[in-house]
Amino acid sequence: xxxxxxxxxxxxxxxxxxxxxxxxxxxxxxxxxxxxxxxxxxxxxxxxxxxxxxxxxxxxxxxxxxxxxxxxxxxxxxxxxxxxxxxxxxxxxxxxxxxxxxxxxxxxxxxxxxxxxxxxxxxxxxxxxxxxxxxxxxxxxxxxxxxxxxxxxxxxxxxxxxxxxxxxxxxxxxxxxxxxxxxxxxxxxxxxxxxxxxxxxxxxxxxxxxxxxxxxxxxxxxxxxxxxxxxxxxxxxxxxxxxxxxxxxxxxxxxxxxxxxxxxxxxxxxxxxxxxxxxxxxxxxxxxxxxxxxxxxxxxx
Numbered sequence: 001x002x003x004x005x006x007x008x009x010x011x012x013x014x015x016x017x018x019x020x021x022x023x024x025x026x027x028x029x030x031x032x033x034x035x036x037x038x039x040x041x042x043x044x045x046x047x048x049x050x051x052x053x054x055x056x057x058x059x060x061x062x063x064x065x066x067x068x069x070x071x072x073x074x075x076x077x078x079x080x081x082x083x084x085x086x087x088x089x090x091x092x093x094x095x096x097x098x099x100x101x102x103x104x105x106x107x108x109x110x111x112x113x114x115x116x117x118x119x120x121x122x123x124x125x126x127x128x129x130x131x132x133x134x135x136x137x138x139x140x141x142x143x144x145x146x147x148x149x150x151x152x153x154x155x156x157x158x159x160x161x162x163x164x165x166x167x168x169x170x171x172x173x174x175x176x177x178x179x180x181x182x183x184x185x186x187x188x189x190x191x192x193x194x195x196x197x198x199x200x201x202x203x204x205x206x207x208x209x210x211x212x213x214x215x216x217x218x219x220x221x222x223x224x225x226x227x228x229x230x231x232x233x234x235x236x237x238x239x240x241x242x243x244x245x246x247x248x249x250x251x252x253x254x255x256x257x258x259x260x261x262x263x264x265x266x267x268x269x270x271x272x273x274x275x276x277x278x279x280x281x282x283x284x285x286x287x288x289x290x291x292x293x294x295x296x297x298x299x300x301x
Contacts, residue, residue, distance in 0.1 A: 002044040002045075002051065002059070002060065005040065005044055006040075006059040006060045006062055006063055007059060007062060009037055009040045009041075009044075009062075009063040009066075010062035010063040010065070010066045012030065012037060013034070013037055013063060013066035013067055013070060014066045014069075014070075016031055016034060016237070017239065021239065023201065024200050024201015024202060025201050025202040025203075025204055025240075026201055026202070027239060028202050028204055028234075028238050028239055028240050029197065029201060029202040031235065031237040031238045031239060032202070032234065032235050032237075032238055032266055033265065033266065034070070034237045035067075035070075035071050035255065036265070037063070037067065038063075038067040038071070040063060041060065041063055041064055041067065044060055044063075045060060071255075073252065073253070074251070074252075074253060074254060074255050075255075076253055077253070078253050078254065078279070078280035078282075078297070083299065084279055084297040084298065084299045085180070085182045085276075085298060085299055085300045086112075086113045086114065086180065086182075086185075086227075086298045086300070087110070087111060087112040087113055087114075087295060087296070087297055087298070088112050088113060088114040088115075088116070088227065088229060088271055088295070088296050088298055089107050089110055089112040089114070089115045089116070089284070089293055089294070089295045089296075090116045090229040090230065090231075090269050090270065090271055090293065090294050090295075090296070091103075091107060091115070091116070091117055091118075091269065091284075091287070091289065091291065091293035091294070092117075092118040092119050092231040092269060092289060092290075092291040093117050093118065093119055093120065093124070093128075093287070093288075093289050093291075094119050094288065094289035094291065095119040095121045095124075095144075097119075097124065097287070097288040097289050098288055099287070099288040100124040100127040100128055100131070100288070101127050101131050102287065102288065103128075103287040103288055103289065104127065104128050104131035104132050105131060106284070106285065106287050106293070107132075107284070107287075107293055108131075108132060108135050108136070110284055110295050112295060113149065113150050113151065113180070114147060114149050114150075114178065114187065114227070115132065115136065115147070115148040115149075116145070116146070116147050116187075116189040116229035116230065117145065117146045117147075117148070117189075118144060118145050118172070118189070118190075118191035118230065118231045119144055119231075119289075120141060120144050120145065120146050121144065125141065125146075128146070128148075132148045135150065136148035136149060136150055137150075138150070138151065138152050138153045139153070140153050140156040140174060140176050142156070142157070142158040142171055142173075142174040143158060143169075143170075143171025143172055143173075143174075144171065144172055144191065145171075145172055145173060145174055145189045145190065145191055145230075146174075146189065147174065147176060147178075147187060147189050147229075149178055151178050151179050151180045151181075152178075152179045153176045153177065153178060153179070154176070154177050154179065155175075155176060155177045156174060156175070156176040156177075157174065157175055157176075158171055158173065158174050159173035159174060159175055159188070159190070159213075159214070159217055160173075160213070161173045161190060161192070161210045161213040161214045161217070162210070162213075163193060163205075163206040163209040163210050164209070165205075165206060166193070166206065172190065172191040172192075173188065173189065173190040173191070173214065174188070174189050174190075175187070175188050175217065175221075176189075177223065178227075182300050183225065183300070184223055184225070185223070185225045185226065185227055185276075185300070186221050186222075186223040186225065186226045187226070187227045187228075187229070188214070188217070188218065188226065188228045188229070188230070189229050189230055190214055190228065190229075190230035190231075190232065191230055191231045192207050192211055192230065192231070192232045192233045192234070193206035193207045193210050194207070194233050195207050195233050195234070204233075204234070207232075207233050207234060207240055208240040211232070211234070211240060211241050211242075211243050211244055212243045214228075214243065215243025215244050215246075215247065216243070218244065218247060218248065218274070219247060221274075224274075224275045225273075225274065225275045225276055225300055225301075226248070226273065226274040226275065226276075227271070227272070227273050227276065227298060228244065228248060228270070228271070228272040228273070229270070229271055230269070230270060231268060231269050231291065232244070232268060232269075232270045233268050234268055235266050235267060235268060236250045236251075236267075236270065236272075241270075244272060245272070247274065248272035248273060248274050249272060249273050249274065249276065249277055249278055250270070250272055250278060251271065251278045251279075251280065251281035251296060252277065252278065252279055252280070253279065253280040253281070254280050254281040254282050255267060256269075256281040256283045256292075256294045257283065257292075258291050258292040258293075258294050259290070259291050259292070260290055260291075261286050261287075261289060261291055261292050262290075264283065264292055267281075267294065268291075269291055269292075269293075269294050271294065271296040271298070273298055275300070275301045276298050276299060276300045276301055277301065278296050278297070278298055279296075279297040279298070279299050280296065280297045281294055281295070281296040281297075282294065282295055282296075283295075
């Protein structure tokens with residue numbers, strides 16, 4: 001019996017792209033929680049030991065090898081001896097956050113060069129501006145997203161990543177140029193539409209359409225170095241984010257599950273880069289948001 005589950009578990013891990021998205025976007029649903037398939041292994045190991053089955057034990061090596069190949073590198077310790085050029089923080093602060101000042105101070109305490117925020121609402125925005133101003137004299141806000149920086153910003157503009165089915169005002173992405181001591185970096189801040197798990201499957205069509213529009217903007221970017229920070233409402237394994245992950249580097253170390261804050265199951269808050277390496281990503285302590293902030297080390301190439 002354990003062997004009968006070990007083989008398909010390994011197959012799902014290795015061939016998750018073969019699971020179709022045509023019905024309920026089941027492929028994306030699987031990929032959203034793909035690392036958690038590893039929990040099948042200790043359960044099967046317990047059953048294998050109870051049954052004392054050598055065949056099942058050998059079969060169990062298949063999902064172990066598959067999981068290690070896909071995710072083992074994320075468990076390796078961060079490289080602390082090597083240089084990194086920037087530290088960045090990404091956080092969906094939540095539009096019903098009752099402590100924006102405390103949230104701002106907690107993010108600044110991590111000492112990043114850049115802080116990207118989403119779900120900035122009018123009553124809280126002046127609080128973030130005032131709280132972050134001493135350490136981050138440069139900032140840009142467009143719609144409900146913003147970037148605070150220790151380095152000057154220029155050429156800031158909103159990005160149109162609004163899906164066709166959304167009516168009314170909707171501005172959730174910006175592009176700006178950060179002038180760092182290491183050179184200019186085109187920096188994008190985005191908040192893709194939410195997804196919902198329903199009885200019919202994963203409702204992600206708006207998210208996928210928005211990701212496609214953002215991917216086109218990134219592909220057209222003329223600057224060599226690019227950093228993308230955002231609540232992308234998807235994991236880096238989710239094929240719905242393929243327009244982004246196909247052209248951007250993702251974190252090499254760290255899982256940094258960020259949502260929901262009370263019991264994080266997935267990292268949907270992302271830091272990606274082009275002509276740069278996201279060496280390590282980690283969660284920061286909880287704030288007044290339903291997301292955890294994430295901090296990443298970025299090494300420019």
